[in-house]
Amino acid sequence: MMFSFLFLLFMPIPQVRTGSLLTGTYDPNSTALINERRDIKEIDVLRQIINQETLIRVAVVKDVRAVVDDVRSVKRSMASSETMVSTLQQTLESLKSQVDSLNRDNTLAQKVEVLQRQVYTLRQTKTLKKRVETLERQVNTLSQDNALQRKVETLQRKVDSLTEEQTREIKNWQEKNQEIEQKFNRNIAEVYELLNNRTLETIKKDLKLYVDCKHHCLQGQTQSGVYRISPFGNESQIDVYCDMVTEGGGWTAIQKRVSGSESFDRTLAEYKNGFGNANDSYWIGNDTIHQLTKGRNSSLYVSITIKNGTTFYELYQEFSINDEADNYSLFLGGPATGTLGDSMLKTGDSNKDLSGMSFTTPDRDNDRYSIGIGNCAARPRSRGGWWFNWCSYAFLNGPWYPAVWQKPWYPTVESGLTVKGTMMLIRRH
Missing domain, CATH: 1.10.287 (Helix Hairpins)
Incomplete structure (x- = not known):
């Protein structure tokens, strides 16, 4: 281009x-x-x-x-x-030139060989240490075994050192034991001979302890009436009224009133031990109520029959009382259901709610009534023991007709003049 x-x-x-x-x-x-x-x-x-x-x-x-x-x-x-x-x-x-010089220099190779020998020596030392530790553990184990063997030998020597007198003493004890066993067998034979004419069912019935009415119910009892229970044991049997019909039966009456034959204007000591007659009117006793409800979930069934024959009731799912040291304080829990209405637990007036209240009697003021006004249990229209707050809307132990009994169960039953009978029943869950 x-x-x-x-x-x-x-x-x-x-x-x-x-x-x-x-x-x-x-x-x-x-x-x-x-x-x-x-x-x-x-x-x-x-x-x-x-x-x-x-x-x-x-x-x-x-x-x-x-x-x-x-x-x-x-x-x-x-x-x-x-x-x-x-x-x-x-x-x-x-x-x-440098490489040639290094190739000619054998010092580095010698150092490497020295280090290799040191590493080999260290490895051998570590292995030896492990062997020493293993031997030490074996020695410790052997020492323990040896100590145990010495103890066994010592015990054996003690056993071997028993004297002939000790051996004779052991033999005497064995002979006495045989005598006791023979005597026991003779006593058993005598018992069988004494019970020869009694049936096995009779013996079981005599030995059976019934804690409460539910116990009787579980054994097949279906008729309401007076039964014997042993809440504290066989030595303290008491008669109580058992309701075997209401809500499936098995209810123990802790309070029953069908007439004015028993006054409920009593001292704390009388309420503690109980009073009255299970066939008519009675209070089972605060100690017994505590014994029946402690450590158990129990229900409370309250019934009031008025003079025209109508019966009202209220069922509380939780009920128990503490012991005397805590003034037999009441625990009451819901739900509450029935025809009476809730006049104990949630009344709408905190001064009338009874759960947590101590037991008050005319001679023992444990209520929360204002200081200087007086004792709820000592008032003329409400004389009798109860778990009073600032008095209450529910009170089943008031004075019987013809005396004036105020507010047995307000507002459903306002006056005791209309009351024909009351019952407080408890049953463990």
Whole structure:
């Protein structure tokens, strides 16, 4: 490409004939004139070509100069690369010399061998230590076994050292034991002989202890009436009324009133031990109530029969009282259901709620009535023991007709004058 540009640059320019124009003759139709005109046009074209060639020459010169500069730059780079190659060759030769020197130096190899021997020695030492620890454990075990053996030997010597007198004493005890056993067998035979005429069922009945009325019910009793129970054990049997019909039966009456034969205007000591007759009217006793309900979940069933024959009731799911040291305080829990309405637990007046209250009697004021006003249990219309708060809306131990008994169960039963009978029944869950 560059050589083509040079050829055009030096190519000769054709000569233009101008004679006819300079002679002064002018014929527009003459062949000479036409040729001259054609030559002029060719001259113009050649001029344009020359101009373009000039421009091309300038460009080519620039390109050549650039190529020359590139060649010079490449030469400089090649010179620098040759220098670097020379430096690298020198460095490589130096490294080779160092390697040769290291190969000739055996000190490093000797150090490596020494370290290897030390590692081997350490490994052997560690193994030896483990063996020593194992031997120590075995020695300790043998020592313990040896101590135990010595103890066994000591005990054996003690056994061997028993005298003939001690041996005779042991023999005497064995003979006495045989005599006691023979006497016991004779007594058993006598008992069987005495009981020969009694049936097995009679014996079981005599020996059976019934804790409460539910116990009787579980043994098949279905008739309501007076039964004997032993809440404290066989030595303290008491008679109580058992309801075997209500809510499936098994209810023990802790309070029963069917007449005015028993006054409930009693001292704390009388309420503690109980009073009355289970066939008519009675209070079972605060100690007995505590014994029947402690450690057990029990329910309370209250019933009031009025003189027209209607009976109202209220059932509380939780009931118990504490012991005398805690003034026989009452615990009562719901839900409460029935036809009497809840007049003990949630009355709508916190001064009338009875759960948590201590037992109060005319001679023992444990209620919360205002100081200086008096004792709820000693008021004329409410004389009798009860778990009073600031008195109450429920009170089943009031004075019997013809005396005035106020609020047996307010508001369902407002006056004791209408009451025919009451009962408080408990049953363990």
